[in-house]
Amino acid sequence: MPKKTRSKNKSHSGVDKQGKVLKTKRKTKDLDEVQKTMAAETARQLLNQPIDYDVPGAGQHYCLYCSKYFIDEHNLQHHIKGKFHKRRVKDLKTEAYTLEEAERAAGKGQYRAPRPIDVPSDQNKLYQMDTDAVEDVISS
Ligand SMILES: [Zn+2]
Secondary structure, eight states: OOOOOOOOOGGTTTTTTOOHHHHHHHHOOOHHHHHHHHHHHHHHHHHHHHOOSSSSGOOOGGTTTTTEEEEHHHHHHHHTTSHHHHHHHHTTTTOOOOHHHHHHTSSSSOOOOOOOOOOSSTTTTTHHHHHHHHHHHOOO
């Protein structure tokens, strides 16, 4: 009787034993990295990028929360209405999981719940908010 040989199922080639996806083609920034870029000055730079023909849409239509480039304004607006973006915004509203939190949970130091983070639905508000606050201080 011939020995049955199992051919490797190609559809799971990018998946490890825990089912964790190892593919990196569509990998974007992790939540903690995005939260770092949400500071006013970095957000301003990322949302007003110089023209770069190496990225989609020459870098003029960027979603900061998902760290993705879009080819035009229509596609960006369509993405902002979508499930992926909304889920991402929801995830960003709590502080990203860090090694410190893991250590605190394991009994090292005092446990502190992840802090909520203010995420405006319009990403342009990230840096506009700060300038408005500065103008208020100047005018008063
Ligand atoms: Zn997005």
